Every structure is written in structure tokens, then in C-alpha cells.
Amino acid sequence: MLELYQFELSQYSEKVRFILDYKGLDYRKVEVTPGVGQLDLFQKSGHRQVPVLKDGDTYIGDSTDIAFYLERKYPEKPLLPSNPRAKGFCLMMEEWADESIGLKGRKALIGALNKNQNFRTSILPKEVPDFLKNLVGAIPGDLLDVLGSGVGLGGDSVKEAVTGLKQDLEALCLILESQPYLVGNTPSLADFTVAGLSMVLKFPDGNYLDIPEHLKGKGIPELADNSAYAPFFAWRDRLYAEFRQPLTPQSPGDAPPTPIEIE
Template sequence: MSSPLLVTITFSHYCEKARWTLDRAGIPYRESGHLPAFHALAVRRAGGRRSAPSLITDEGAINDSTDIARWADRRAPEANLYGKTEVERREIEALEDHFDEDLGPHTRRWVYFYMLPDSDLVKRLSAMQPAPALEKRLLPIFFPVVRVGMRKAMRITADGAERSLGKIERMFEEIGKKVEDGRPFLVGDALTMADITFASLAAVVLAPPEYGAPLCSLDALPAEATSRMRAWQETPAGKFVARVFRDWRRARA
């Protein structure tokens, strides 16, 4: 069996979840990283649909970060991605779905709301990515069109960003209460998909240095966003994410 190919938007938090999952499971893979919009063609060419992450395996394409995690769990059960008991598995799966649906779309929309108006910021961030040079040259040219498409697809408006802010605040409060007793993991006594999913999807508003691709510097964002993100870093949930990244995010060899 050849190593699977992971097609990503390099700085996407769902793609970080997929990378971290495969790394944790010890499954060798190749990554084909791309910039937003350009990723769709790369995914289709590789045999997937349009969205990233997409894992291209000998068995076909897997087009969702959670499906990638379930695939990895079947191939590396010793990694205990979903815990050590059926009770733990049910709790981890429920938390993973909760974070996928109620956190990931909102951290993405909130941070893009502040990033997209600044074309120079997007250009600088794109230039830092491990993505094809041609995409880096073309994105500034096509960015006005790409920006319109992203705003429409993710409903990035002032009202939408405000709703997402509330969702993030409530999620951080919920997880903060869960970890305020000092527990090292959300479920059980080892790192699982509950921890990987929460940490990955929260990371774009916390900017941990161990993240698997360059993220936007906090100081590059508007002061309002920077202040909010620094405050989140100091919450119990934010500190939990920082510790999980520091202790458990390992780059693959």
C-alpha cells in the first residue's frame, strides 16, 4: 500500500485536525498543501471532491476530517484515538461532533471576518505557506474574486461574526469548566480525538506556535481582534489548548 496523500488548505484548522490525527496514529502520509480556492482543483485532480482535507488512499478518497479520523482509528487501533472503552468512545465521538459543528465553523468565520478586508495581510500570510509558488503569485491577482466567494460560502458578515463570537465564548466557557479541575485530557487518561479536535479548531483564534502551518500573527490583526484573542489565551480553555499543543503536537519525521 502506498502512503496516502493528504490534500489540504495549509492553514485550515480542519486540515490541522487531519494532519494531527495521522501523526498521532503514526500513519505515514504525503501532504499536498494549497491556498484557498486553488485547493478545489487540487482535490479534484487527486481524486477527491472539492473540499479539504481530502485523504487519497488506495481504497479511494476520504473527504472529511472526522471520516479521516475514523479511517486512521481502524488502521491504528493501538493509538486509542477514540479511547480505551466503549463508554469513552461514545463520549469522544459526541465531543468531536460537537466541536466540528459548534466551534470549527465559528472560529473560521470570526477570524476571516477580520482578515479578509486586509488584502496585504492575506498576501503576507499566503506567502508564508508551504504551497505551490504559482498559487502564491496568482492569489493576489484573483483575491478580490476569491474574497467574494469566501464571504458568500461562509456567510462572513458583521452579524455572522457577532453570532460566531457568541458561539466561541460559550464553547470556551463550557470547556473551561470541564478542565478547570486540572485534568490533562478531556476524556480518559490519554490524548484522543476529543483533545485533537478541540485544540485544532480553537487554534486559529489562539495561534499556538506548534500549529502545523503558519498562522496569522495576532499583532497583524485589528486591535479589537487581537485583544479578544489574547483574552481567550488566558482562559482555562485557551491554556488547555496551549498545553495540548505544547505537549502533544509533534511534527512528523
Template sequence: MLELYQFELSHYCEKVRFILDYKGLPYRKVEVTPGIGQLDVFRMSGQRQVPVLKDGSEVIADSTAIAEYLERQYPDRPIIPTEPRLRGLCLLIEQWADESIGLNARKCMLGEMGKNSDFRQSFLPPDIPDLVKTALGVVPNELFGVLEMGAGLTPDALKQAQDAMKRDLVSLCFILDQQPYLVTDQPTLADFAVAALTMYIKFPGGGYLDLPDALKNKGVQGMADIGTFEPFFNWRDNLYMNFRKASVADMPSGSGPTSINIE
């Protein structure tokens, strides 16, 4: 069986999960512990980032490389058009999603965490003691702002990311106004990339991800909660309903993510 080494809350991992579900490929999630767990990923793939897909003796890192591998090895239900113009458009949109939507969505999410204590508390694992959650909640938002600036996310950088993200969402609404999918009349890699990489702007509802209930259908204020972008998120919700399977949280006991053991 295919094994996906992942972070459950990674939007790039969600892109791969979308593709695996669409192609109907059974796979096992292997939840990587940030930090020490990534050492095992490094020994296996030569780099520390997820997603990493293991298919027998084949190990593939990077969501785009994984998508291309799956298209070659498992061609049923293709996700990349063969007609040259449509193929180029699909790959161009996927790259735009990776390099614009994915990066700006992460910055917007961090900005929301910095100003919204309830939002950042929701990211904590459910087994974290309530005392710790409460302590995190009462930390002044200004302190998180200082931490963000220390990581290079200045107020100007955050505003630029928010403005770019809003422009991207408006563009997507225009594109999808008169057509069911971004490139062809069937979903492609472009659709799955865009749907997954907007996860941090508004998390999906339902049981597709192992998310705290407080995060479902919630996201960045001014984008996730206004009508301007509702057509896009309605489109994305339909993509989830039609092509994404229920997450491990809704599966029988014992089928959940497996943590990596370090020898």
C-alpha cells in the same frame, strides 16, 4: 506511505495531522491548489473538499471518516475509547467541535480579516509581490464588510458566531479546569478536534504549521488576546508540544508539500 491531500491553513486538515502525528504514522502532505487543484481531488474521491487521505488503494474523504479509518487500520495509540459512555462522550464532543467550533471559528476569522488589514495581509503566500500585499492592505475595511455580507456573513451573523465561540471557549475552560483532557486521562479524538478547530481563533506558535510568522500566536481580537481564555490556549499549547510534530517548514529541504499536477 500515507498521503494527505490538504490545505495547510485548513483547521479540518489540522485535525487529521494531529491524529497522524499522535499515532506516529509517517505521511506525505500534498498541498492542493484551491480551484483547479480540487479537480484532481474530485477525480480521486468523488468530491472536492479536503482533507482526503490516500492509503494505498484506499481513499477516504472527510476528517471524521479519516479519523475512524485510522483508528480501525492503525489501532496503536487509540483515539476513541472503547467503554460505551466514554466513547459516546468522545464522539459527541468531536461532532460539536466540527459543527459549532469549526464553523464559528471560520466566521470569526473572516470577520477579523475584514477589520484588520495586517491580519488579512498575513494570509497571502510569501511569494506574492510586496506591491500586491500593499494594495490589499490599503483596501478599505468597509469594502471587505460588503464582501462578507455578500457571502451571508452579516453583522448579526458575525456577532452570533463570536458570541457562540466565546461560550464554547468558556465551557472548555470549565471542563479542563480539573482534568488533563476532555474525556479520559489520555488524549482522544475529542481533544484533537477541539485543538485543531480553534486554530482560526488563535494560531499556534512554533513550527507545527507552515505559517507566516505574522500569524503565529495571533488571532481574533477579544478572544486570542485576553486572559479569560488563556487556560484553554495554554492547554492547547501543551497538546501541541506533546503530540504534534514539527511542520514541513522545519524539515530538510525537499520534504515540503507537493503540489498536484493536472494533466
């Protein structure tokens, strides 16, 4: 069985989960606990960051490399259009989404976390001790903003990210006005990339992610609650309903968290 080393709230892990579910491949999730140590994963795979896919003795890191590997190894239900023009648009949109929605979505999420202490503690993994959750929740948002400025995650950077995401969502709404998928009439890598990376903009309803119930359907202010972008999120949630497998009460393939740091 395939094994996916992941972090449940990683957008790029969600991108890979979408692809695995779409292709109907059985896989076991191995949750990676942040802050414990990178050595185990690095020694196994040569990769420090998730997602990492294990197929037999082969380890593949990076969500795009994983997508291309799965397309070669398991060609049923292809991710790439056969038409050269459509394939070109698909590849271009996948790269754009990784660099735009992926990176700006992280910044916007951090901005939302800075402003909401309860939100910060609620999305931490279950395995994080309560005293650490309380410590994180007690840090003032303005202090986090100051600390974030040194690494490009301060208030101005977050505002720029949200502004850029608004333009991205408007563009996606316009593209989807006249077609069911981003590159035509069939789903492709572009769709699963955009849908997976938008996870942190607004968490999907339904039992797809191992997150607290009160977070489902919630998201980043000005984006998740803006009626102008409702068509995009309706489209995204349709992809969840059609292609993502919901969690089972006790997923038999899921392994307990392992002591691996992801960042």
C-alpha cells in the same frame, strides 16, 4: 506512505494532522492551491474539498471519516475510549466541535481578516502572486463586510460567531479545570478535534504551521487575547508540544503545491 491533500490553514486539515502525529504515522503533505481548479483532486478521489487522505489506492475525504478510517486501519494509540459512556461523550464532543468551533471559528477569522488588510495578505499561500496579494489587501474591510452579508458572513453574523465562541471557550475551560483531557485522563478524538479546530482562534507558538513568524501566537481579538480563556489555550498548546510534530527546515515528505482548488 500516506498522503494528505490539505490546505495549511484549514482547521479540518489540522485536526487530521494532529491525529496522524498522535498515532505516529508517516505521511506526506500535498498542499492544495486555492483558485486553480478542482478537477485534479476530484478525478483522483471523488472529493472536491480538503482534507483528503490517500492510503495506497484508497482515498478518504472529510476529517471525521478520515479519523474513523485511521482508527480502524491503525488501531495502535486509540482515539476512542473503551468505556461506553466516555466513548459516547467523545463522539458527541467531536461532532459538536466540528459544527460549533469549526464553523464559528471560520466566521470569526473572516471578521478579523476584514478588519486588518495586512493580516489578510499575510495568510495567503506563498504561491499566490504578489499582484493578487496586493489586490486582496487593497479591498476595504467595509466592502468585504457588505459582500459577506450575502453569504452569511457579514458583520452581524461574525459578532454572533464570536459571542458563541466565547461561551464555547468558557465551557471548555470549566471542563478542563479538573481533568487533563476533555473526556478523562487520556487523550481522545475529542481533544484533537477541539485543538485542531481552534487553530484559527489563536495560532500556536512554535514551528508547527507554515505561516509567517509574526502570526505565531496571534489570533482573533477578544478571544486570543482574553485572559479568561488563557487556561484553554495553555491546554491546547500543551497538546501541540506533546503530540504534534514540528516542521523540519526541509520536510522531505512534503510535496510542492498542486493545481487544485479546495472550495
